[in-house]
Amino acid sequence: MKRWLIVIVLVAAFIGGVLATGSRWEGDVTEAATEPLAQQTGMEEKQVLPWSVEGDLLLFVFLTGGAAAGFAFGYNWHKLFGSPGNKPGDEKREQGLGRGVA
Amino acid sequence: MHIPEGMLPAGQAAAWYAPAAAFVAGGIVQVKRRLARAAEYKAMLGLMAAFVFVVSLMPVPVPGIGTVSHPCGTPLAAILLGPFAAVLVGAVALLMQALFFAHGGITTWGANILSMAVAGSFAGYGTYVLARRLGLGLGAAAGLAGFLGDLATYGVTSLQLALGLHGDQSIPVVWATAFVSFLPTQVPLAIAEGLFTAGVLVFIARQREDILKGVELAP
Numbered sequence: 001m002k003r004w005l006i007v008i009v010l011v012a013a014f015i016g017g018v019l020a021t022g023s024r025w026e027g028d029v030t031e032a033a034t035e036p037l038a039q040q041t042g043m044e045e046k047q048v049l050p051w052s053v054e055g056d057l058l059l060f061v062f063l064t065g066g067a068a069a070g071f072a073f074g075y076n077w078h079k080l081f082g083s084p085g086n087k088p089g090d091e092k093r094e095q096g097l098g099r100g101v102a
Numbered sequence: 103m104h105i106p107e108g109m110l111p112a113g114q115a116a117a118w119y120a121p122a123a124a125f126v127a128g129g130i131v132q133v134k135r136r137l138a139r140a141a142e143y144k145a146m147l148g149l150m151a152a153f154v155f156v157v158s159l160m161p162v163p164v165p166g167i168g169t170v171s172h173p174c175g176t177p178l179a180a181i182l183l184g185p186f187a188a189v190l191v192g193a194v195a196l197l198m199q200a201l202f203f204a205h206g207g208i209t210t211w212g213a214n215i216l217s218m219a220v221a222g223s224f225a226g227y228g229t230y231v232l233a234r235r236l237g238l239g240l241g242a243a244a245g246l247a248g249f250l251g252d253l254a255t256y257g258v259t260s261l262q263l264a265l266g267l268h269g270d271q272s273i274p275v276v277w278a279t280a281f282v283s284f285l286p287t288q289v290p291l292a293i294a295e296g297l298f299t300a301g302v303l304v305f306i307a308r309q310r311e312d313i314l315k316g317v318e319l320a321p
Contacts, residue, residue: 017165028161029171029287030103030259033280037267038109046108046209053204061202065159069152076149080142081309 103174103217103259104199107207110266118262119212122193125220129190136184142313147187150179154188155195158218159203162294164287171287173295174218177226177251178302181244185227192219217258226251226299240307241300248299252292256284 038044053061110118136143154175161170180188193215199205206214226247233243264277306313 014165028104029169029284030105032169033260033283034105034109034263034267037263037269037276037280041267041269043109043111043267045106048107048208049201053202058204062159065198065203066156069156072148073152073156076145076152079145080149080313 103214103255104196104206105210105213105217105259105262107200107209109207110210110213110262112209114262114266115209115213117212118210118216122212122215122220125186125189126193126215128186129188129193132184132186133190136187143183146182146313147191150175150183150188151191151194154179154191155198158192158195159199159205162291164290167287169287171284171291173291173298174222174252174255175295176219176222176255177230177248177295178244178299180223180227180251181230181247181299181303182306185223188223188227189215189219192223213262217262218255221258222251222255225254241304244303245296245300247296249292249296251299252295253288256288257281260284 133147137147157173157175160172162172163170174192176188176192179191183191193211196206196211196214196218200207200211200214229250230243230247233246234240238246260277260280263280264273268276303314
């Protein structure tokens with residue numbers, strides 16, 4: 001319980017700090033570091049792929065990619081660290097999702 | 103550290119592919135060997151692949167700085183999977199990000215593999231092994247590995263930018279300028295990556311110490 005409280009306080013402090021600074025949070029730090037150098041040498045970002053992912057499509061692929069990675073992470077986590085109460089024959093498993101329901 | 107598409111001169115972008123390919127080939131060999139030795143390696147490989155893909159794509163805002171950046175995940179992957187296998191995992195993540203997530207690029211894929219996958223993995227793994235041999239505890243060694251692996255990634259990115267975009271200036275000056283410009287954003291994230299790496303290793307040591315049997319210098 002105490003650990004969870006510490007985690008919650010840290011996350012709240014982080015989010016509070018982010019919101020309090022009021023920045024627009026635009027641009028990856030690499031872009032910020034690269035652009036001045038690129039301007040000096042006349043280089044600029046190019047599109048090589050025949051497609052571009054922008055706007056809502058980018059949001060969609062981020063969500064889809066995040067969900068897919070989340071499922072993969074959870075699946076493999078369960079294989080490695082699956083809860084002791086989730087083995088065949090265990091009481092919790094036999095109850096399934098109906099646990100506590102008449 | 104995702105250098106955008108077309109930002110490096112074509113010759114240099116192509117040249118970074120050669121060492122990257124060698125490390126990726128080493129990764130394929132290491133994965134094959136370890137899969138043959140331990141059945142659960144496959145699950146750890148899947149776990150770390152998903153982890154590296156997500157954390158290296160996640161734009162984390164740093165309060166007070168105003169820019170976003172991301173952790174690498176490769177130091178932790180290198181400790182758990184082996185450094186070459188972590189390069190393979192990082193390379194696949196970077197390819198997916200370049201193709202579908204507007205992060206990095208195909209022309210800069212080799213350079214990005216060298217920074218995040220190779221430098222992050224080997225700096226992290228090397229730090230971990232050295233720290234353990236010097237007698238540091240598992241958590242402290244892993245924490246230091248996460249911190250230095252993260253910063254090494256951005257050190258190599260700065261070098262790649264300096265080599266490609268130095269113009270009339272000297273390469274060391276451009277490297278230092280680029281690296282220093284990364285630090286305000288990246289140091290807090292490197293600290294967070296170090297804490298996370300330490301936390302995961304300590305968690306695994308407590309929950310399933312047997313998983314760490316294949317990990318060098320595990321408790």
